[in-house]
Amino acid sequence: MSAPQDTFDADTSNRSWWERLRAFQQDKPHLFLLLIMVMVPLFLMNPSTWAVLTLSGLAMGAMLFLMASGMTLTFGLMNVLNLAHGSFISLGAFAGATVLTMWLNDYTSGSLWVNLVAVVPALLFALVVAGLLGVLFERLVIRPVYGDHLKQILVTVGGSIIVMELLQVIWGSNEIPVPRPEALRGALLIRDAIPVIGGIALEKYRLLAVVLGLAVYALMLWVIDRTRLGILIRAGVENREMVEVHGYRIRLLFLAVFVAGSALAGIGGAMWAMYREIITAHMGEELMISVIVVIILGGLGSVRGCFYGAMLVGLINLYVGFLEPRLAAVATVGLMVAVLMWRPQGLIPVIKV
Amino acid sequence: MLKTLLSGDYPRSRPLAVVLVLMFLCLALGPFLFPGTRAFSTLGMICVFVIVVASYDLMLGYTHIVSFAHTMFFGIGAYGVAMTMEAMGKGFAPIFIGLGASLLVSLLLALLLGLLSLRVKAIFFALVTLAMAFAFLSLVTQLYHLTGGEDGLRVRVPRELGPAFKPFDGELRGFSITTFLGGLFTDPGNLGEVWRESVFKARITGRDLMYYITFFVTVGVFLFLLRLVNSPFGRVLQAIRENEFRAQALGYRTVFYRTAVVIISALLATLAGVLFALINRYVNPENTLNFELMVFILLMCVIGGMGTLYGAVVGAVLFLLAQNYLQDVLKWLGGGLEPGTLLAELVGPERWLLWFGLLFVLSVYFFPAGIVGQLRLWAGRSSSRKQDNGDDTTVTGEQESGNKGKDGPVVS
Numbered sequence: 001m002s003a004p005q006d007t008f009d010a011d012t013s014n015r016s017w018w019e020r021l022r023a024f025q026q027d028k029p030h031l032f033l034l035l036i037m038v039m040v041p042l043f044l045m046n047p048s049t050w051a052v053l054t055l056s057g058l059a060m061g062a063m064l065f066l067m068a069s070g071m072t073l074t075f076g077l078m079n080v081l082n083l084a085h086g087s088f089i090s091l092g093a094f095a096g097a098t099v100l101t102m103w104l105n106d107y108t109s110g111s112l113w114v115n116l117v118a119v120v121p122a123l124l125f126a127l128v129v130a131g132l133l134g135v136l137f138e139r140l141v142i143r144p145v146y147g148d149h150l151k152q153i154l155v156t157v158g159g160s161i162i163v164m165e166l167l168q169v170i171w172g173s174n175e176i177p178v179p180r181p182e183a184l185r186g187a188l189l190i191r192d193a194i195p196v197i198g199g200i201a202l203e204k205y206r207l208l209a210v211v212l213g214l215a216v217y218a219l220m221l222w223v224i225d226r227t228r229l230g231i232l233i234r235a236g237v238e239n240r241e242m243v244e245v246h247g248y249r250i251r252l253l254f255l256a257v258f259v260a261g262s263a264l265a266g267i268g269g270a271m272w273a274m275y276r277e278i279i280t281a282h283m284g285e286e287l288m289i290s291v292i293v294v295i296i297l298g299g300l301g302s303v304r305g306c307f308y309g310a311m312l313v314g315l316i317n318l319y320v321g322f323l324e325p326r327l328a329a330v331a332t333v334g335l336m337v338a339v340l341m342w343r344p345q346g347l348i349p350v351i352k353v
Numbered sequence: 354m355l356k357t358l359l360s361g362d363y364p365r366s367r368p369l370a371v372v373l374v375l376m377f378l379c380l381a382l383g384p385f386l387f388p389g390t391r392a393f394s395t396l397g398m399i400c401v402f403v404i405v406v407a408s409y410d411l412m413l414g415y416t417h418i419v420s421f422a423h424t425m426f427f428g429i430g431a432y433g434v435a436m437t438m439e440a441m442g443k444g445f446a447p448i449f450i451g452l453g454a455s456l457l458v459s460l461l462l463a464l465l466l467g468l469l470s471l472r473v474k475a476i477f478f479a480l481v482t483l484a485m486a487f488a489f490l491s492l493v494t495q496l497y498h499l500t501g502g503e504d505g506l507r508v509r510v511p512r513e514l515g516p517a518f519k520p521f522d523g524e525l526r527g528f529s530i531t532t533f534l535g536g537l538f539t540d541p542g543n544l545g546e547v548w549r550e551s552v553f554k555a556r557i558t559g560r561d562l563m564y565y566i567t568f569f570v571t572v573g574v575f576l577f578l579l580r581l582v583n584s585p586f587g588r589v590l591q592a593i594r595e596n597e598f599r600a601q602a603l604g605y606r607t608v609f610y611r612t613a614v615v616i617i618s619a620l621l622a623t624l625a626g627v628l629f630a631l632i633n634r635y636v637n638p639e640n641t642l643n644f645e646l647m648v649f650i651l652l653m654c655v656i657g658g659m660g661t662l663y664g665a666v667v668g669a670v671l672f673l674l675a676q677n678y679l680q681d682v683l684k685w686l687g688g689g690l691e692p693g694t695l696l697a698e699l700v701g702p703e704r705w706l707l708w709f710g711l712l713f714v715l716s717v718y719f720f721p722a723g724i725v726g727q728l729r730l731w732a733g734r735s736s737s738r739k740q741d742n743g744d745d746t747t748v749t750g751e752q753e754s755g756n757k758g759k760d761g762p763v764v765s
Contacts, residue, residue, distance in 0.1 A: 141714065285644060
């Protein structure tokens, strides 16, 4: 790790471009990979398609980030692998959908404000419900198995079965349609605004997803890096006893982190529900593959890596989905395997697993 | 004789031994004891899943490797045979070609997985296998011109293994246990009548031949696995489970052993997949590759008892019986409740998995060694009380420092 740092700091002016590229690739693998991912498809399709796909890919990445960040947070900070994360995603989706159907059946107007007002409580409700379940889950299921990965895997798989079955008890086992607010339907058309690329159409909902994703990313980084709470959490990961000696209740802290992770899954699920406009209890399970690839790509436990991993997965999904729709899932996993061969700890490793 | 067969690994608990012998007899005489197609298919599934779960236990219970790709290998076997038969027509040659080809594919994939597990550690392995299994599932669903997509493939087995084939003309008598027991309860005075009612004509067809092939392969695989885990190789696996670092320090190349285990269990799962395709005669993503199936295998393994091969048998039998018959019981239980209420929803026949999930979580907490481990513990306690084994928490609680208190199954 340190060697490339030295070469990068050295006088870069008289080195060849190749060496500079190598240093860049060693130093910032996430940016390097993202750049390659964005550039390569440019040769395979026409520029305006490429622009649309890239923007949609980033939007999908933002939603994936919302869903995956909770899981990477609980792993990175608490060393807990929560395979029941998918059921929290489903729960968030159902909770959000319930609020949306109740709200939007009364108001059919296309007014932007009414619609936005419906989206916010839906997301909030999803957040609260998933967070509450997180409290229960941490107390009942996860607390007895701190520090034992094998049992965590087994217990959270069991917990996920229970939550999914309960979801089906409450909401029934059929698919449920989710109304998307009127103001968020359709697309923004930008005509001839950009040279070469030409006019593109941007779906409004995806813009919202990108904004929300970036906001959550910034918030998480701020809390972890800059606040007292973040310092305590990081210290608790380093040395549990030391933090307890200072008089902080570490259990409460871990509970808070777990609840935050579950709540993020809930929001992500609600966003995904509005994006897909149809949900089932098993949607969380199906999304888990992308979530897992994202957190492995980024390096287990790294929030920053999770963000870049999500963008990469979102992009490759849409590019490959456009070129050869059948291979989208295989390409996602292929990307993961390739990155693991190159960097076994993921793009931005934080902890030694 | 028995010692060689079982490799010296006895059930070590009288109730367990009785249960196992009963299960063995029921499976061995299955077609003559349980009439009806549903019972027949349940018997076949039990045989197949004993292989699947036992080979999974080799990874999970004996080496503490969590893999979610076991269904992938199972599916490779099932689809391998189905696809070769689709391409080459009926006959025994395609079966063996399909078996060989799928074993080869599994070997390569397992080697790849093993090599990945060299580079990444335990918890990564679980996640990587999960992602790979999903990718494989999506590939199978998408390549529908080869695999039939969601609809799956019908396996046309050779005539000798089908229902139309009669190996010999005579009829055999079967004796229906279920009718007999039912009659015993409802009409205990009239034993002769009950006896006569429960005798039925068993017609031996090719399907029964197929069942017995499966049965004997299962017995063979099970004895092989018993031999394997009680060999020096198996001891090294358990050493890796308890403390990998120490095993390395003793000079064992743990990476080699871990890869070998992944490969062996993948090959056995493939074999089980082939048998499944032949006995079920229909493969689709849902019955061979689904993530839910993977969870079921995990449930069977843990509830039966990790790290005990007998646990695989007990777990598979219990779970498959529950899967096939618990719905009836729940329907009967919920019959008294008025429909629409929350309670009625909770015990509704579709919610049987809820109760199994609950049982699973509770068993991970309170019986980490599963049913078989618990039975052995009780047997050990009652036979030698003065040795003061304590319960398993004290046994596993005082593990080596550095080993983060893993509650491994109790090895005695």
